[in-house]
Amino acid sequence: MKIGDKVIVTNPLYAKIVNGAVGTIVAEHIPNSQWAMLHGVQMWAVEFDNPELNYRFLEEDLTVVESEVTE
Secondary structure (H helix, E strand, C coil), X not given: CCCCCEEEECCHHHHHHHCCCCXXXXXXXXXXXXXXXXXXXXXXXXXXXXXXXXXXXXXXXXXXXXXXXXC
């Protein structure tokens, strides 16, 4: 995953909230807990058309539906 990828939320708890909306990864979120940094937890800030849904998600909670092409 990288900035610009279109993603859907696959974690069942969050998927109910976003209701299948497709979001765009806008930034990598670096957790400020020492445990998360030492265990390589990858998080992404995702923006949706509805700003109320914008949030930071674990990489394992997301699935890429369209990848940004870079040349």
